[in-house]
Amino acid sequence: DIDECQPSRCHPDAVCYNTAGSFICRCRPGYRGDGFQCTLGVPEKTACQRHRERILGRDSSYSPRGPRPVDRFLPRCDEHGNYAPVQCNSFTGLCWCVDRDGNEIPGTRTGQGLVPPCLATAAPPLPIGPTTRPDVVPLPPGTYLLFAQSGKIERVPLEGNDMKKNEAKALLHLPDKVIVAVAYDCVDKMIYWTDITGPSISQARLQGGEPTVIVRTGLESPEGIAIDHLGRNIFWTDSGLDKIEVAKLDGTQRRVLFDTDLVNPRSIVTDPNKGHLYWTDWNREAPKIETSYMDGTNRKVLVKDGLGLPNGLTFDHYSSTLCWADAGTKRLECMNPNQLGRRKVLEGIQYPFGLTSYGKNLYYTDWRRDAVIAVDHTVARENDNFQPQKRSRLYGITTAYSQCPYGSNYCAVNNGGCTHLCLATPTGRSCRCPENVVGVGCTERN
Numbered sequence: 001d002i003d004e005c006q007p008s009r010c011h012p013d014a015v016c017y018n019t020a021g022s023f024i025c026r027c028r029p030g031y032r033g034d035g036f037q038c039t040l041g042v043p044e045k046t047a048c049q050r051h052r053e054r055i056l057g058r059d060s061s062y063s064p065r066g067p068r069p070v071d072r073f074l075p076r077c078d079e080h081g082n083y084a085p086v087q088c089n090s091f092t093g094l095c096w097c098v099d100r101d102g103n104e105i106p107g108t109r110t111g112q113g114l115v116p117p118c119l120a121t122a123a124p125p126l127p128i129g130p131t132t133r134p135d136v137v138p139l140p141p142g143t144y145l146l147f148a149q150s151g152k153i154e155r156v157p158l159e160g161n162d163m164k165k166n167e168a169k170a171l172l173h174l175p176d177k178v179i180v181a182v183a184y185d186c187v188d189k190m191i192y193w194t195d196i197t198g199p200s201i202s203q204a205r206l207q208g209g210e211p212t213v214i215v216r217t218g219l220e221s222p223e224g225i226a227i228d229h230l231g232r233n234i235f236w237t238d239s240g241l242d243k244i245e246v247a248k249l250d251g252t253q254r255r256v257l258f259d260t261d262l263v264n265p266r267s268i269v270t271d272p273n274k275g276h277l278y279w280t281d282w283n284r285e286a287p288k289i290e291t292s293y294m295d296g297t298n299r300k301v302l303v304k305d306g307l308g309l310p311n312g313l314t315f316d317h318y319s320s321t322l323c324w325a326d327a328g329t330k331r332l333e334c335m336n337p338n339q340l341g342r343r344k345v346l347e348g349i350q351y352p353f354g355l356t357s358y359g360k361n362l363y364y365t366d367w368r369r370d371a372v373i374a375v376d377h378t379v380a381r382e383n384d385n386f387q388p389q390k391r392s393r394l395y396g397i398t399t400a401y402s403q404c405p406y407g408s409n410y411c412a413v414n415n416g417g418c419t420h421l422c423l424a425t426p427t428g429r430s431c432r433c434p435e436n437v438v439g440v441g442c443t444e445r446n
Helices: 047-055
Strands: 014-019 022-027 031-033 038-040 086-088 095-097 143-148 152-159 169-173 179-185 190-195 200-205 212-215 222-228 233-238 243-248 255-258 265-271 276-281 288-293 300-303 310-316 321-326 331-335 343-347 352-358 361-366 371-376 381-386 397-400 421-425 428-432
Touching (some): 143 179, 222 276, 233 265, 243 265, 288 421, 310 361
Parallel strands (some): 222 265
Antiparallel strands (some): 031 038, 086 095, 143 152, 143 397, 179 190, 200 212, 222 233, 288 300, 371 381, 421 428
């Protein structure tokens, strides 16, 4: 990638930031504009700030005198003037998520003191000064935790069941993004992530190099991502479009698996050996954890009782255990999907978001503690935590294994004999065509 900032493309009172295949211009502090034209002056008020002023009676269209009615909703803006992701009515006690324009996102309204797990609506402004190029810092051999912290992905080496916290480093800087979900392909040593500001899905090699966007259209709020390393497919949830989709690992051959009975789908994980998918939906009316085969058949609700805000989900390939982190019930729980019953691992946790597992430990990111928390699920207690030097909200987390877990499925060899998508099931595979190409050199069969 060449440095697109080399020519003088921005205004003299702006700073140029080189990004993968492009560049961004931002006016310097004290100036306003789009970076190509900058003028000295007070920054223009944001939509959120104007909204607040109207309600507080500082707008000419409202009476400037008299107190604000106690039951009138007053929007909350973040430090950059954007609508805060969570909005609450102090009179009714209800809270809900909003998009970047301040519109309520359906299915997110909560009461009884619950705060919904809303995602950031906009990336923070880029810092003034030189920025780190968006390249992966090559990883030495070993097993790592990889987690998202707004505009970057960090890595923490694992030694046995211990986090080597003094060796934690940034793996990838993407300062103009909000990275939510991360997943790892142990075959090609690739990391995948979703960005909700684009929105987009991207990949990068852990040996180093620049990120590549693999999906940039037909997305609204991609929040969960999962890899079938045997069938070479990627799955994702989109809580804006209420869909679950699948594609090849390069983003081609997309196909919608589900677009019904989804409200706020978030975390998604795979069991490649058995050909199973699992996902959470924190729909306020009826939160649930669902499962299906990878081809979308045999869909069923796995857990629906005793859930609040099921955010994080992980499947341990070695023990065939499914675990979830719930920010509403404040619990970590686990189950064997093929057996009845579930086990409470830990209660009284604060606000979990992402979840992964390795060995005897579960690792989750916590929005209140701004940390990665390690929990020994064999003795049901927290045994370590890691807080990055710069505190901010942590999102998705995954385990980058030094070697792939042992196993195979019906798509692992020769793409299962399929012309396009090979989607594994417990007893075989389904050959499926991408959207809009049935009959064009593509054969569907079970």
